[in-house]
Amino acid sequence: MSGPGAGRPGAGPYAGRMDLNTGNGAPTITIPTGYNGPDGSGNGGYSAGLLAARLSTVGGPAVQVTLRTPPPLDHPLTVEDGSGPGLRLTDPDVTGKGHLVAEAETADLPEEPAVPGRPVAVAEAREAEDRYPGLVEHPFPRCYSCGPERAEGEGLRLFAGQVRAGQGPDEVGRTVACTWTPTPSVDDGSGHAAFHQVWAALDCPGGWSSDVVGRPAVLGRFTAQVLAAPRVGRTHVVMGHLHGVEGRKVRTGTTVHDEDGRMLAQAWATWITIAR
Template sequence: MIIESRFHGPDGSGNGGYVAGLVAGQVAAETVTVALRQPPPLETELWVSVDDERGHSVKVWDGDSLVAEGLAGAIVVPPVAPVPFEEAVLAAEKYKGVDGHPFPRCFVCGPEREVGDGLRISPGVVAEGVVAAPWVPEEVPESAVVWAALDCPGAWSDDPQARPAVLGTMTAQVVDVPAAGERCVVMGMTRSREGRKLHAATALYGEDGRLLGRGEQIWIEVSRSFGT
């Protein structure tokens, strides 16, 4: 497994959702929990070990250093409800990440990424603790990119400007991938906060309102100098 440099979150390390999606692709389960144990290195040959014969548990290594673990998981709570695409467009106009983003070149939500290079998902507030953003993929995305789209809206449901955070654990299920040019809506919601840990949920909906994917996350608060 190699994480290409364009798929970074903080400078110098892989975007958590994208990396989690790559790991999930190695697990024989529809719903997968991925725990990131250290900042995922870029452009580095990582190796995957399968921990059981059914393929329900894997580990990803950088030499002798554990990078991530993936195992069959479950989501038991209902997904975050969607808002109309037009409301998500209006919410994106209020995206706080345009001014003072902790990781401005993030593949998913970085405002400094060029259109077509990053996803440029811009979650804006639609209710207390709830954000929404439009996403219109230019091409049919791979599953790991859908995991990435389900990533950052969870953090933006809180206040990553005041409390920068990186993904610690993500449980997600990708039901389907959107078509090229499909008008999608990504939702994020804060579930609870426990010290430096933020518990959040995300969901992705297609143009016809169908659920494409959903996730549950634990975010870990870090210093603003993280990754520099």
């Protein structure tokens, strides 16, 4: 869609790296193998979150990240100034198509709520996990965010099932939910989930509000804001909502709430369906 580590806090055994002093003076981002979405490329939310962290932080402005090509794994990518106020993530070993991996810029929030209506309670979100379609069939079963083949602590294991039905052939308006209890592997060192880990949590539950099994999709554009960091060891509710389907484009929203219903993070996504 997309166990405790020995390195720096907040990333577990697959720590994403931000090297600020490379040989040519440009900062780089490396997405380790364990943070994949589809096999062989970076989880969209996690990858976008690493770049977005150069422009915002917890409590800061929303950032819009556009993924131009599947982010490569275990390979230093260069962070560059964009043509405007934003940033570009490029692959220095590729020329032409594939050189530009992603673009990021701060953004205004969309007018439509990411997930309309009140958040569901923890108990309802936990019960909905039994209806997660990915438990039966999954196009990317080792996805860092939502893959059922990932062990506890080596993936977020966000299994969002339906809590509100949609309408029409595409079930627009469908809403899904699941629980998320951040483990020590995502701790940023303060007892809270790291910024880019929250972006990863905002990724796949939105996608699963659509028919991911019948129409697999990958993240194309992601606008997210982290209002407050989820606490490690506390149970949260993650919700996804299907806003619309237009050809190959699927528009969704995602929110993260604490156990009292307070919204901690929100995101709006455009997904691109792919051939199986």
